[in-house]
Amino acid sequence: MIGLVLGDTHIGNVIINKLNKLGKKFIIIDISKNKIFKGKKKVFKLSIGQLGKCISILRNHNCKKVIFAGRVAKPNFKKLKFDFKAIYHLPKIIKETKKGDAYIINFITRLFEKEGFQVISQTKFNKEIVLKKGTCTYLKPNKEDKKNIIIGKRVINNLNKKGVAQGVIVVANKIISTENEKGTDSMINKSKFKILRLKLKNKVRMGILIKLPKPNQDLRTDLPTIGFKTVSNCIKAGLKGIVIKGKYNIFLDQNKCIKLANKNKFFIHAI
Numbered sequence: 001m002i003g004l005v006l007g008d009t010h011i012g013n014v015i016i017n018k019l020n021k022l023g024k025k026f027i028i029i030d031i032s033k034n035k036i037f038k039g040k041k042k043v044f045k046l047s048i049g050q051l052g053k054c055i056s057i058l059r060n061h062n063c064k065k066v067i068f069a070g071r072v073a074k075p076n077f078k079k080l081k082f083d084f085k086a087i088y089h090l091p092k093i094i095k096e097t098k099k100g101d102a103y104i105i106n107f108i109t110r111l112f113e114k115e116g117f118q119v120i121s122q123t124k125f126n127k128e129i130v131l132k133k134g135t136c137t138y139l140k141p142n143k144e145d146k147k148n149i150i151i152g153k154r155v156i157n158n159l160n161k162k163g164v165a166q167g168v169i170v171v172a173n174k175i176i177s178t179e180n181e182k183g184t185d186s187m188i189n190k191s192k193f194k195i196l197r198l199k200l201k202n203k204v205r206m207g208i209l210i211k212l213p214k215p216n217q218d219l220r221t222d223l224p225t226i227g228f229k230t231v232s233n234c235i236k237a238g239l240k241g242i243v244i245k246g247k248y249n250i251f252l253d254q255n256k257c258i259k260l261a262n263k264n265k266f267f268i269h270a271i
Contacts, residue, residue, distance in 0.1 A: 002026040003063035003117070005054070007070030008033055011122065011129075011225055011250060015069055018126050027061050029054050032070060048093075051108075052085030055115055066117045067124070068109060068221035071183075105222045121220040122250065129254075130247040131270040136258055139267040141241060145208060147173060149243050149271070152210035166214060166224045169239070171198055171207035184211060184226070185233055192237035205240040205265070212245045219248055227252035231260055231268070241267035 002019065004026050006012035012032070019026050027042040037043050044057050058066065082090060089111065096103040109119050123130055135141065141149065148170040155168055155175050167179035169191050177191040188209065198206045211224050226244060234242055244251065249270070251257070261268050 003058040049080040049082040052083040167211040225250040246270040
C-alpha cells in the first residue's frame, strides 16, 4: 500500500491515474487548500497541523511507502489546529517556514523517514512526465538565447541559496522578473506588458522563462512543474521559449504543449 500525501496542483491527479492503471493500491492524504481530491476513494482530508493523525492513518493502512506531491503553501499558524505530534515539532516547523516552501517539505520528508516510511519520488511510476535533455520543439535556442540561459541559471542559483525562487524571466541579457511565493503564472502576468513592448519594438518574440529546481530541494518530493497553462501564458505574453532542468522538472500535458509551442514558433528546451 502506498500513501499519497497531496497538496495543490494537477500533479496529484496524474499520479493517481497512473497508479490506477498499474493496479497499485494507495490511499490519499489530501492537504490541498481546495479539497481537489474530494470524491476519490480512500481520501483523508487533513491539514499540515495534523502530522500525528497523518502518520497514524498511513500506519493503520499498512503504508510502507509515501509519495509527496503538489504545493504546500506557508501555513497560517493562527488558523491551524495542531495535534500533539505537530505541537512537539512546532518550533522547528515555524523556523523552516520562514526559510521558504522547500524547507517545509524537506522537514516533513525527514520527519516521515524518521517514523520509518520510505519516501519515494513523484516520478517513480511516471517517468513520462519528465523531459530528456535537448529541445523537444521545432524551434531551438539560438546564440542569444543561450547567453540568456547562462545569465538566468546564474541568477537562479544565487537566489536559490536563500530558498527564494525557482524561476526567472530573461530578456536581452537582463532579468526582468523573479518568481515569488505567488508562482510562475503570477510572474508571467506581472511581466507581460514589458515583454510585449519589447516584442513590438523588435518585431520578434523575445525572452525566456527559466525554471529550475533549488539546490536545497528534495528532488523526490518538490520538483518544479510546468504544463499547458504555463506554456500558453508564456506565448500570450510574447516570450520565445521555456528552459527547464530535464529529469528534475515535471512537464505535464507534453504532447499538447509541444503542439501549441510548434504552432507559435516557441521553444521548450531541457538542460
